[in-house]
Amino acid sequence: xxxxxxxxxxxxxxxxxxxxxxxxxxxxxxxxxxxxxxxxxxxxxxxxxxxxxxxxxxxxxxxxxxxxxxxxxxxxxxxxxxxxxxxxxxxxxxxxxxxxxxx
Numbered sequence: 001x002x003x004x005x006x007x008x009x010x011x012x013x014x015x016x017x018x019x020x021x022x023x024x025x026x027x028x029x030x031x032x033x034x035x036x037x038x039x040x041x042x043x044x045x046x047x048x049x050x051x052x053x054x055x056x057x058x059x060x061x062x063x064x065x066x067x068x069x070x071x072x073x074x075x076x077x078x079x080x081x082x083x084x085x086x087x088x089x090x091x092x093x094x095x096x097x098x099x100x101x102x103x
Contacts, residue, residue, distance in 0.1 A: 002102035002103060003018055003102070003103055004018065004019050004020070004021065004024050004100060004101070004102060005017060005018050005019065005100075005101055005102075005103050006019055006047075006086075006098040006099070006100060006101075007098060007099045007100075007101050008093070008095040008097070008098055009046070009097040009098060009099055010095065010096050010097040011093060011094060011095050014093045014095055016101070016103075017086065017089050019082075019086065020082065022082070023082050023083065023086060024100065026083065027047055027100075029063060029065065030049055030053070030054070030057070030063070030083075030086075030087070031047045031048060031049060032048045032049065032050045032053070034048075036048070036050075040097065042097075043099065045099050045100040045101070046097065046098070046099050046100075047097075047098050047099075047100065048096055048097050049090050049095070049096055049098075050096070051091075051094070051096060054087055054090045054091050055091060057079065057087050058084075058087050058088055058091045061078060061079050061084070062076050062077060062078050062079060063076075063077055063079065063083075064076055064077070065077055
C-alpha cells in the first residue's frame, strides 16, 4: 500500500514527511493561496506554506477557520497532534515548498 509523503522542494536535504490521508485533506487550511504574489509556480500537488504563518500557528497552537455559512466570523481551532507535528516539521526545518507524493 502506498503512503503519502511531503517532499521538500526548497530544502532537498530534508527527509520527506509521511502524512495521513486526513492531514492531506487539511493541508488547505495552512497553505498559501496559489495566487499569492512572489510564490514560485506550483504544480498540482505542490503546496507553499508562509514562514510567518507557520511560526504563528506553532507558537499559538491554534488556527482560524472561516465558515462558508458565516463569513463574518472566524472560529479558533486547536491544532491536533498531527497538525502540530507537521507545522513543527515545516518550522524547524525551514521548509516552505513541498510536493505531495505517494511512495
